[in-house]
Amino acid sequence: MNATATSSLQPARDARQSAGRYSGWRLFLEGLTGQRGWPQAWAKATPRPRYRVVVVGGGGQGLATAYYLASEFGITDVAVVERGPIGLGNVGRNTTIIRSNYFRPENVRFYDYSLRLWAGLERRLNFNAMVSQRGTLNLFHTEAQRDLFTRRANQMRLLGVDAEAVSRGAVRALVPLVDLDNGRYPVLGGFLQRRGGTVRHDAVAWGYARAASAAGVDIIENREVTGIHRDGKRVIGVETTRGAIAADTVCLAVAGHSSHLAAMAGLRLPIESHVLQAFVTESVKPLLDVVLTYGAGHFYVSQSDRGGLVYGGAIDGYNSYAQRGTLPMAEEVAAAALTLMPALARLRVLRQWGGVVDMSMDGSPLISRTPLDGLILNGGWCYGGFKAIPAGGMATAHLIACGTPHPLAAHLALERFAAGRTVDERGLGPFPYAH
């Protein structure tokens, strides 16, 4: 839909591009000298006292915003300020699922734009992000649920997006380990989006960081933003643990910490922070080649290329910034896993972790201006902002560069709450702990 989105990697803007292109040929040549010739992927920037744009938060959304500002809109006077090292936030904690199987038309269009950007991303960034469109399969267990999924599939197909309702037999063929006749929620069929899948999350952070740096963006790590400077109704920069940085535009892309940062500017947001956990088992031979979602039991799973089963469920359920999960949810998710796929009982869980997700009041994200001039918000991603990194970055860069919302993200503005135009996929109402 956005023609500019398909342009190829931009030419080098400064000497940093000397990090060079990655290729099979280069890998072979470096192999001859013990792989010692690789320079660091992105430059350690020497921060300047002022930038045209300061992006707070070096997660996927912040890095993609900076990259598209430079590569798509020619704005290279940009710094990304990250309190830790790149990639330790949710971008490196999620379960890596990409899909566009939403119900609301504006959501389908936005997330499908992201899916199309994912499909060409590795070439564009010159980075192997292991984009794998292996298909996402949602199970249904009642006739009412089947009608709902069919309606959703029809809605998506009307918008030109792939979706299929598949039979019980087809589910058995796709995921033989599923106990279709389990006593809790016997499986009637599934809802398949073949273009959905997974992407290696760390590589997304590193790939965008490298490409943004090559395009002229300063990536400033280990520097926490501790305040937001205002001149009346205008934001003019940020305070950090190592001094102030002035900026014409400050963009918050801090995921679970959105309210905390907004409070520094005196704003309250329609957001609550909650913990979402994920788990990974020991590695086994291939046994699952789609992303499988069991909504009735709050369990979803995929198998990583390394062989581990990566799985998760619902949020822990009460406000938290703790970045670690609690045991009751770990148990609930494991119970759902075993109901659906009893064979998993033989596997050991290797690791478990949690991330702080910014649950918005309608379950949809915010890419928005704010009541303060010069302050842009990218947040409210809930548990689904990884898949939206390319589209979210593009739309946020568009908003910063053009001053007007990206046509596919206009519905994500803050004003929607007061105006009564919430984008509530599931019709749950303003109860983030229930989303």
Added chain:
Amino acid sequence: MLRIPCPWCGLRDEIEFRYRGDATAIRPAGDGGVDAFFSYVYERDNRRDWHLEWWLHTGGCRRLLEIERHTLTHEIRSVRDSAEALSARPAAAR
């Protein structure tokens, strides 16, 4: 696992309770105006700090409790019955 000291049932595991959200969001009077209602329904302090919140003891006394809990450490520093909590608030804020 949170362990919540219910004033009626004693120290109980978190799984007996259901979270009911921010206890500082207070419904404005009927004629409070659109801004006040918008703020009540949608805006939250969402503090990385002490947080006042409602928990329903579904698996116990079924009373609604007002709990003060830290959102970073999960430490609980006060628990009281909602009746007591509400009577301590100014009438307009009940």
